[in-house]
Amino acid sequence: MIFVILSAILIVTGLVFFVGSAVGLLRFPDFYSRMHAAGKGDTLSSLLVLLGLAVYQLKDFHGFSEDWPILLVIIKILAISVFILITSPTSTHALMDAGWEDGIKPTIQKGSANHLEEDTKDI
Amino acid sequence: MLTKVIAFIAVAITGSLLLYGVADFPSFGDPNSPANAGVEGGAPSISQYFITESYKDTKVPNLVTSVLADYRGYDTMFETVVVFAGGMAIFAILRVLRSKEEPPKPQSRAETFVHGDHNRIIVGTTCKLVIPVIQLFALYVIAHGHHSPGGGFQGGVLIGASFILLALAADLKTALSRLNEPNYIRLACIGILIYAGFGVLCQILGGNFLDYGVLQPVLFTDGPEMARSHSMLGVEIGVALTVSTIMFAIYANLASRGTLNEGL
Numbered sequence: 001m002i003f004v005i006l007s008a009i010l011i012v013t014g015l016v017f018f019v020g021s022a023v024g025l026l027r028f029p030d031f032y033s034r035m036h037a038a039g040k041g042d043t044l045s046s047l048l049v050l051l052g053l054a055v056y057q058l059k060d061f062h063g064f065s066e067d068w069p070i071l072l073v074i075i076k077i078l079a080i081s082v083f084i085l086i087t088s089p090t091s092t093h094a095l096m097d098a099g100w101e102d103g104i105k106p107t108i109q110k111g112s113a114n115h116l117e118e119d120t121k122d123i
Numbered sequence: 124m125l126t127k128v129i130a131f132i133a134v135a136i137t138g139s140l141l142l143y144g145v146a147d148f149p150s151f152g153d154p155n156s157p158a159n160a161g162v163e164g165g166a167p168s169i170s171q172y173f174i175t176e177s178y179k180d181t182k183v184p185n186l187v188t189s190v191l192a193d194y195r196g197y198d199t200m201f202e203t204v205v206v207f208a209g210g211m212a213i214f215a216i217l218r219v220l221r222s223k224e225e226p227p228k229p230q231s232r233a234e235t236f237v238h239g240d241h242n243r244i245i246v247g248t249t250c251k252l253v254i255p256v257i258q259l260f261a262l263y264v265i266a267h268g269h270h271s272p273g274g275g276f277q278g279g280v281l282i283g284a285s286f287i288l289l290a291l292a293a294d295l296k297t298a299l300s301r302l303n304e305p306n307y308i309r310l311a312c313i314g315i316l317i318y319a320g321f322g323v324l325c326q327i328l329g330g331n332f333l334d335y336g337v338l339q340p341v342l343f344t345d346g347p348e349m350a351r352s353h354s355m356l357g358v359e360i361g362v363a364l365t366v367s368t369i370m371f372a373i374y375a376n377l378a379s380r381g382t383l384n385e386g387l
Contacts, residue, residue, distance in 0.1 A: 083253070090249040 007056035014048030017041050030107035031099050039092030043084060050081040181351040183269045191274070192355040196333040200318050203275075203362050207311055210369035214308075217381035243293075250292040257285040265363045269352065275362025282363065283370025290371075295379055298371070304383060307368040314365030318358045 021041020028034045054077040061067045149156030161168035173186055173194070183189040191199050261281035268274030290298035322333040330337035335354035336347035344350045375383055 083256075086249055086252060090246060094246055 001059075003055050003059040007052040010048050010052030010055060014045040014052060017045035017048065021045065031104050032096060032106050035092055035096050035099070039089060039096075043088040046084050046088070047081050050077055050084070053077055054081075180348065181355070182348040183352050183355060185269055185271065187272070188268050188274055188355060188359075189351075192358055193333075193335065193351055196322075196335075196358065199358075199362070200315075200322065200333070203315055203318060203365050206369050207315055207365050210311060210372045213373050213376050217376045218383075219381040246292045250288060254285045254289060257281055257288070261285065261363075261367075265359055266356065268359050269355065275359035276366055278359075279363035279366025280370060282367035283374075286367075286371040287374045290374065290378065295375060295383065299375065299383060302368070302371060304372075304375075307372050311365045311368040311372070314361045314363070314368070317361030317364070321354055321358055321361075 018041065021037050024037025024041060025034050028037055054074045057070050057074050057077070061070050064071070149158075154160060157166075159168055159170045161171070173190055177186045177189045177194075178184060181189045181193055183193075258281075261278045263278075264273035264281060265275055265278030268278070286298050286302055289301065321335065321338075324341065325334050325337055326332055328337045328341070335351040337350075338354055339347050339350040342350050342353050344353060
């Protein structure tokens, strides 16, 4: 029972982050902040949902000798999460870099300190 | 313009003929269709036969694989040939063999401003971690097609995708240095030859084309059923070779407009 509750908490938290990244993707003003929302939110929420599924598998686990296939399923789910943890931020980074190379300028609010010029003058 | 109109008419006629033919099909999953229920007084149900008898015939638990590679092996062989022909068509249309001197490329911003090449470090490290795993998993998918979803087409696409990832992350030259053009065309041909070779070997030993049961004395198996199982693995390997190399060939030709010397 404890595992079911724990997995429910993890999955619901993951879904909340999914909603957050979807809202950010729709509402943020420019390419870079949208990628920020999609990259960070997607990675974390997928990880949380997958961890929730892995924990859910534990509810039928009673002993290693007869229930070892469950451990196999958990290892597979964890392998998927490691894969997502590595690849999702990298793809966000590559997209972001491609956007910068293509000359997309970040939106800068009027009146706020503009460090873009001095930060990028030597590159 | 006129050619486009003619092409549109041809496509419209072919499409409406196909749709007309679909109308006569039994609906999807219909238990009373001839394939599922059999013909009264005539042929028995073919679906029932596969479900109940395919394991006894082939000793392959995954009946999709046994249908695809054994009962319908002829069909799958020519599916592989279709993939091969698609790759060769793209080669024939796009490949520029006698290329003129390349005009010097205008220096892109990537070369001017990425001092430490941080992009290449991050993406390159990730690819180093990921590509071996993808290729190992592809081999698992090919070899495990008998027991779980998978097989030559899926595993071949995974291997092809790993090479495409290398070409995207580094550049096309790096990927081509691992699998260059003569080699990928050779491997694609070898894949089809493996598949057809199994069929011809069956004929030499006195069976029908792709009737793997007669390969028992060659493969040293316990019975004709295990010979079928092992031959299916053999033809899956042939399919995987063709599909993976043709995937990469299509990408390489499309991404470099047939010159194979620059990439995206």
